[in-house]
Amino acid sequence: MSPLARFDAWLLAPVPRERLALLRVGIGAYALIYLLARGRDVLAPAHYPESAFAPLGVVRLLDAPLPAPALYALYALCVLSGALFVLGSAYRWVAPLFALSLLCVLSYRHSWGMIFHTDNLLVLHVALLALSPAADVLAWPRRPPPRSAPGGGWVVRALCMVTCAAYLVAGLAKLELSGIGWAGGGPLRQQIAYDALRKIELGSVHSPLGPWLLPHAWVFAPLSMFSLAAELLAPLALLGGRWAAIWCSCAWLFHLGVLGMMAIVFPYPLSGAAFLAFFPLERWFARATRRGSD
Amino acid sequence: MARSEVARRLCAYLLGLGMPAAVLAPLLSGASDSFPLSTYPMFAQSRGELTLYSMVALGGDGHEERLPPPLLGTKEVLQAKVLIERSVDGGPDTMAQLCSDAAARVAAAPGFATARRLAIVQRRYDPIAYFVESPTPLAEQRIFECALPARGTPPDERR
Numbered sequence: 001m002s003p004l005a006r007f008d009a010w011l012l013a014p015v016p017r018e019r020l021a022l023l024r025v026g027i028g029a030y031a032l033i034y035l036l037a038r039g040r041d042v043l044a045p046a047h048y049p050e051s052a053f054a055p056l057g058v059v060r061l062l063d064a065p066l067p068a069p070a071l072y073a074l075y076a077l078c079v080l081s082g083a084l085f086v087l088g089s090a091y092r093w094v095a096p097l098f099a100l101s102l103l104c105v106l107s108y109r110h111s112w113g114m115i116f117h118t119d120n121l122l123v124l125h126v127a128l129l130a131l132s133p134a135a136d137v138l139a140w141p142r143r144p145p146p147r148s149a150p151g152g153g154w155v156v157r158a159l160c161m162v163t164c165a166a167y168l169v170a171g172l173a174k175l176e177l178s179g180i181g182w183a184g185g186g187p188l189r190q191q192i193a194y195d196a197l198r199k200i201e202l203g204s205v206h207s208p209l210g211p212w213l214l215p216h217a218w219v220f221a222p223l224s225m226f227s228l229a230a231e232l233l234a235p236l237a238l239l240g241g242r243w244a245a246i247w248c249s250c251a252w253l254f255h256l257g258v259l260g261m262m263a264i265v266f267p268y269p270l271s272g273a274a275f276l277a278f279f280p281l282e283r284w285f286a287r288a289t290r291r292g293s294d
Numbered sequence: 295m296a297r298s299e300v301a302r303r304l305c306a307y308l309l310g311l312g313m314p315a316a317v318l319a320p321l322l323s324g325a326s327d328s329f330p331l332s333t334y335p336m337f338a339q340s341r342g343e344l345t346l347y348s349m350v351a352l353g354g355d356g357h358e359e360r361l362p363p364p365l366l367g368t369k370e371v372l373q374a375k376v377l378i379e380r381s382v383d384g385g386p387d388t389m390a391q392l393c394s395d396a397a398a399r400v401a402a403a404p405g406f407a408t409a410r411r412l413a414i415v416q417r418r419y420d421p422i423a424y425f426v427e428s429p430t431p432l433a434e435q436r437i438f439e440c441a442l443p444a445r446g447t448p449p450d451e452r453r
Contacts, residue, residue, distance in 0.1 A: 057329045113376030123330040154306035161314035170334035177338040187340040193421035194341040204371040214425045
């Protein structure tokens with residue numbers, strides 16, 4: 001089989017409908033909970049001074065900040081469509097609406113001088129799911145599954161590729177901006193000191209662990225090598241199986257380290273939701289439901 | 295191959311490869327950081343000295359107290375930092391605007407009873423030395439000051 005034919009077979013290999021549906025429920029539920037939990041922050045720009053407006057992405061279409069009622073309405077639309085997305089109701093119409101409104105709401109939140117990089121993957125994942133037949137099963141109201149063969153395998157592969165690509169970009173950015181010297185630990189040590197000092201001086205929450213380790217310079221070389229390897233080797237996860245499990249564990253540990261060292265929370269990967277597409281969720285679901293019925 | 299199958303494959307290739315390619319694109323295009331496509335610059339650059347701007351309330355006895363973000367017009371620490379940096383970058387007029395807006399909020403807020411003036415302060419640090427040696431800044435400078443307003447009168451300014 002030629003490499004192209006093998007790639008074609010890999011990209012288009014079908015997955016059970018349940019896997020896509022569980023990805024919809026898992027990632028959609030995360031997005032919905034995140035929107036509700038961060039509602040105050042998402043709506044805070046309604047009271048920001050216009051001078052702080054720095055539009056990004058789709059928000060560049062705006063010449064001026066949205067009036068507060070428009071932001072509240074957009075947020076309400078996003079939450080409502082998010083709830084229906086999770087339920088799988090009227091999916092063909094609701095899912096693109098949720099993906100678009102989530103993109104707008106989060107882009108608007110980032111358009112005030114500070115980009116929170118934890119939201120990038122979430123928006124891309126929801127957009128891919130919105131384009132897929134992810135509500136053929138496990139949807140409300142219940143309906144019989146279509147008779148055609150399941151065809152959303154490429155979406156699962158794309159979710160994995162997007163995740164790996166994001167980590168790869170982060171790793172390559174380090175090499176581009178700091179060179180291979182980044183792995184030596186110096187830049188990471190500087191970054192941790194910089195971040196903690198900034199937070200202390202600005203009156204924000206900082207982690208005591210990072211500053212405590214700063215006098216021990218040798219610690220930062222292995223930490224840097226681990227972080228860089230976790231990012232640059234992300235494409236190995238596309239091999240699936242153990243490779244995927246090992247990489248997802250390393251990426252999760254990397255975020256745990258960032259939380260411990262710098263008190264920076266990346267809730268999407270830390271919750272595990274960002275890595276769901278790498279795993280056979282339908283098998284776990286079947287096992288859990290079997291256990292539940294026993 | 296049926297037409298529907300061709301369409302399905304085309305869609306799978308366009309979106310399935312297009313989206314990851316879009317995520318990788320900022321690397322090649324040299325685009326600046328954006329959302330949702332990012333260059334993921336966080337933690338990537340070597341950091342040198344850190345220059346921080348803060349807005350402080352000055353008491354009659356010279357005592358300094360940092361203003362919390364809500365008095366600068368935001369709820370978030372990092373956005374407060376960006377607001378002050380932007381006003382410094384914008385020059386005296388934008389610093390005056392930020393200072394007078396904050397002064398109006400301080401005058402209306404409980405606390406800061408002994409404050410007489412507000413100042414934008416620039417401090418330069420060596421981040422590693424801050425933790426390993428001493429937490430004192432390498433340099434410190436007040437770059438803008440304004441008085442707290444009496445009710446109904448605009449604050450005066452001094453550079």
